[in-house]
Amino acid sequence: MGLKIFTWVLLWKLAFSANDGFTFNGFNSANLSLDGLAALSSDGLLKLTNVSKHAQGHAFFSLPLQFKKSPADSVISFSTTFVFAIVPEYPTFGGAGFTFVLSPSKDLSHALPNYFLGLFNMTNNGKPYNHILAVEFDTSHSPEAHDIDNNHVGIDINGLISNQSAPAAFKSDADDQFKNLSLSSGNPIQVWIEYDGIDMQLNVTLSPLWGPKPKGALLSLPINLSSIILDHMYVGFSASTGIAYSYYYILGWSFKMYGEVPELNLSKLPSLPQPLASFEKSKALSIWLPIFLSVLVLVTAAILKLIMMRKEKFSELQEDWELDFGSNRFSYKQLYKATGGFKDKYLLGAGGFGRVYRGVLPASKVEVAVKRISHESRQGVREFVAEIASLGKLRHRNLVQLLGYCRRKGELLLVYEYMPNGSLDSFLFGEGKQALNWGQRFHIIKGVASGLQYLHEDWDQVVIHRDIKASNVLLDSDMNGRLSDFGLAKLYDHGSAPQTTNVVGTFGFLAPELARTCKVTTSSDVFAFGAFLLEVACGRRAIDANKQEIEQVLVDWVFANWRMGKLFEMKDPRLGEDYVEEELVLVLKLGLLCSLPSPSARPSMRQITQFLNGDAPLPPLFPDQPTCWS
Numbered sequence: 001m002g003l004k005i006f007t008w009v010l011l012w013k014l015a016f017s018a019n020d021g022f023t024f025n026g027f028n029s030a031n032l033s034l035d036g037l038a039a040l041s042s043d044g045l046l047k048l049t050n051v052s053k054h055a056q057g058h059a060f061f062s063l064p065l066q067f068k069k070s071p072a073d074s075v076i077s078f079s080t081t082f083v084f085a086i087v088p089e090y091p092t093f094g095g096a097g098f099t100f101v102l103s104p105s106k107d108l109s110h111a112l113p114n115y116f117l118g119l120f121n122m123t124n125n126g127k128p129y130n131h132i133l134a135v136e137f138d139t140s141h142s143p144e145a146h147d148i149d150n151n152h153v154g155i156d157i158n159g160l161i162s163n164q165s166a167p168a169a170f171k172s173d174a175d176d177q178f179k180n181l182s183l184s185s186g187n188p189i190q191v192w193i194e195y196d197g198i199d200m201q202l203n204v205t206l207s208p209l210w211g212p213k214p215k216g217a218l219l220s221l222p223i224n225l226s227s228i229i230l231d232h233m234y235v236g237f238s239a240s241t242g243i244a245y246s247y248y249y250i251l252g253w254s255f256k257m258y259g260e261v262p263e264l265n266l267s268k269l270p271s272l273p274q275p276l277a278s279f280e281k282s283k284a285l286s287i288w289l290p291i292f293l294s295v296l297v298l299v300t301a302a303i304l305k306l307i308m309m310r311k312e313k314f315s316e317l318q319e320d321w322e323l324d325f326g327s328n329r330f331s332y333k334q335l336y337k338a339t340g341g342f343k344d345k346y347l348l349g350a351g352g353f354g355r356v357y358r359g360v361l362p363a364s365k366v367e368v369a370v371k372r373i374s375h376e377s378r379q380g381v382r383e384f385v386a387e388i389a390s391l392g393k394l395r396h397r398n399l400v401q402l403l404g405y406c407r408r409k410g411e412l413l414l415v416y417e418y419m420p421n422g423s424l425d426s427f428l429f430g431e432g433k434q435a436l437n438w439g440q441r442f443h444i445i446k447g448v449a450s451g452l453q454y455l456h457e458d459w460d461q462v463v464i465h466r467d468i469k470a471s472n473v474l475l476d477s478d479m480n481g482r483l484s485d486f487g488l489a490k491l492y493d494h495g496s497a498p499q500t501t502n503v504v505g506t507f508g509f510l511a512p513e514l515a516r517t518c519k520v521t522t523s524s525d526v527f528a529f530g531a532f533l534l535e536v537a538c539g540r541r542a543i544d545a546n547k548q549e550i551e552q553v554l555v556d557w558v559f560a561n562w563r564m565g566k567l568f569e570m571k572d573p574r575l576g577e578d579y580v581e582e583e584l585v586l587v588l589k590l591g592l593l594c595s596l597p598s599p600s601a602r603p604s605m606r607q608i609t610q611f612l613n614g615d616a617p618l619p620p621l622f623p624d625q626p627t628c629w630s
């Protein structure tokens with residue numbers, strides 16, 4: 001205990017004394033914490049990435065800096081300058097980008113590469129609890145992050161969608177005009193990032209190396225950072241590669257709390273690796289033959305690279321064990337063509353598991369929906385693919401048929417039947433869509449129950465859906481409810497940390513026993529089905545943070561109303577007078593019955609279909625209080 005306090009005090013002391021700032025002209029003597037691809041070269045060059053693809057690297061100054069005098073205070077002014085260079089794999093095509101980042105933790109191992117830039121993952125992207133401020137130097141055009149182009153600078157607060165961004169440029173003092181800069185030119189570029197704690201303004205300024213600092217900033221964002229930055233933060237860099245790589249180099253870096261950052265001594269910065277320099281020299285040799293030869297070599301190399309790029313573009317992963325599942329496999333090229341190259345125009349939606357595109361298979365002209373799931377770990381994929389092969393055999397009019405899959409590095413693509421009417425969720429909660437009448441709702445509920453009964457009881461194996469909710473129910477052209485995404489949640493069960501089983505599913509639909517046992521069963525599906533019933537009958541989301549606290553969790557709120565004898569008041573006001581009272585009450589009560597805390601008290605899907613079809617009467621909610629209903 002004493003030792004712990006002592007270390008803590010020591011860290012604080014260090015944080016107070018040494019860390020008003022630092023200047024590194026090259027990183028030889030720097031105390032950095034590196035992870036992932038990041039490495040220091042012997043001459044002090046910081047390399048954030050190497051040739052590994054779909055990977056990330058981080059480099060943080062190893063001690064936290066104090067950004068507030070006390071937790072309640074506002075953020076102190078700070079400024080930093082650094083020199084970077086980006087050398088892409090292909091002249092016009094490279095890694096995803098790098099960022100300068102302020103983070104509460106040096107451990108960003110949960111983050112993903114590619115357009116996530118080594119900062120976020122699908123779960124935490126955009127969430128205020130991240131407390132991350134980053135300035136991105138983005139060299140790939142990712143529609144997922146609403147990128148403007150493949151050569152821009154942006155200010156990112158807690159998420160990948162920039163609060164402000166602009167094509168890379170600097171403002172010339174001479175004529176006050178912006179001059180374009182190419183981030184990936186391989187030439188060093190200097191950056192200044194300054195936050196004025198009084199005016200509450202964050203500025204980002206770029207300039208080619210050796211130029212004076214331009215007076216005008218490229219980005220200037222008025223922002224009160226007090227709720228975003230915590231009192232102690234780590235400062236550093238993150239970078240990520242995608243289907244191609246770039247080398248992201250940092251040559252020098254200086255940082256200062258309060259006041260103006262000390263200038264770097266540019267003549268002391270380490271030099272960039274050889275290939276660039278030797279290219280310079282070859283220009284000096286003005287003999288025709290070598291030039292001719294090098295042009296020839298370059299042209300051949302370019303052609304080869306184009307071929308490689310094409311190969312890379314359509315490359316897939318296939319292993320021996322997959323041969324058994326041949327008939328379920330689609331080629332990436334086929335899917336690429338089907339979706340017009342995964343154009344935004346064909347995007348149907350983006351959800352927890354990935355993005356879904358509409359497509360038409362080139363040969364058969366069958367309309368399909370293609371779901372792209374980025375999935376880094378190999379773990380679990382094999383089992384999942386085996387399961388897909390068997391899931392592909394499931395046939396039921398209330399299930400969305402899975403047609404097959406394709407596997408690429410870090411990515412899994414699933415091909416489904418196309419459902420023209422989209423998800424039920426958009427009809428229930430979406431604006432602008434016509435409200436469903438009671439007849440339609442009851443028909444959908446019965447359909448989903450029958451699909452789920454088939455998964456649980458009527459097929460050779462028990463299939464647990466794991467993520468039942470309105471957004472996973474799609475509507476076909478006849479407005480039949482069809483369950484989609486069955487078993488998909490399992491893919492994320494095999495988390496990166498093997499000792500912890502992640503509970504997957506959606507908050508508000510997770511049965512209470514899951515928190516204790518982590519064991520999914522058909523009854524945990526029934527619990528989620530209960531929440532789904534209430535969503536459909538009440539026209540409200542299972543969890544609604546915008547409501548008063550007591551109303552936030554729908555199941556609890558319906559229970560409370562039931563106790564007050566006001567169950568019927570919970571019906572969706574959009575239904576108007578158009579409903580069948582007995583059916584509506586049946587659905588509300590059944591929703592509560594399915595949501596009982598004890599798994600053994602919940603009915604099975606077979607019983608549920610019987611109740612819904614009127615083939616059996618609903619049992620009392622609490623057997624010892626048989627009169628409590630209604």
Ligand SMILES: *[C@@H]1O[C@H](CO)[C@@H](O)[C@H](O)[C@H]1NC(C)=O
Pocket residue numbers: 036037038039050051052
């Ligand atoms: C890239 O860096 C990582 C981490 O240092 C290392 O494991 C990997 O082998 C490197 N890749 C190549 C191709 O050098």
Ligand SMILES: *[C@@H]1O[C@H](CO)[C@@H](O)[C@H](O)[C@H]1NC(C)=O
Pocket residue numbers: 031033062063
């Ligand atoms: C480098 O940082 C670590 C903390 O991550 C600290 O323990 C160590 O003393 C520092 N070394 C120097 C030379 O400052």
Ligand SMILES: *[C@@H]1O[C@H](CO)[C@@H](O)[C@H](O)[C@H]1NC(C)=O
Pocket residue numbers: 110111120121122123124
């Ligand atoms: C995303 O990152 C957070 C840490 O910010 C982590 O708790 C969470 O498990 C990660 N999610 C996934 C799906 O990796």
Ligand SMILES: *[C@@H]1O[C@H](CO)[C@@H](O)[C@H](O)[C@H]1NC(C)=O
Pocket residue numbers: 157161162163223
């Ligand atoms: C911009 O910054 C604010 C924090 O002030 C944040 O709440 C908001 O979501 C950010 N993102 C975008 C895209 O504007």
Ligand SMILES: *[C@@H]1O[C@H](CO)[C@@H](O)[C@H](O)[C@H]1NC(C)=O
Pocket residue numbers: 149167180
């Ligand atoms: C600078 O870049 C922008 C955006 O990429 C482009 O629209 C503009 O034409 C470029 N200007 C010059 C002078 O190249």
Ligand SMILES: *[C@@H]1O[C@H](CO)[C@@H](O)[C@H](O)[C@H]1NC(C)=O
Pocket residue numbers: 194195196201202203215216217220
């Ligand atoms: C930020 O930029 C704006 C506009 O270029 C300028 O008025 C302001 O003084 C700058 N603030 C700092 C701290 O450099």
Ligand SMILES: *[C@@H]1O[C@H](CO)[C@@H](O)[C@H](O)[C@H]1NC(C)=O
Pocket residue numbers: 074224225226227
């Ligand atoms: C900045 O934000 C903090 C915390 O949200 C707040 O207490 C403070 O009043 C804000 N400052 C200004 C000038 O709005």
Ligand SMILES: *[C@@H]1O[C@H](CO)[C@@H](O)[C@H](O)[C@H]1NC(C)=O
Pocket residue numbers: 265266267268
């Ligand atoms: C920068 O470094 C060079 C070489 O080490 C040195 O001669 C020069 O005095 C330094 N300049 C400044 C301003 O410190």
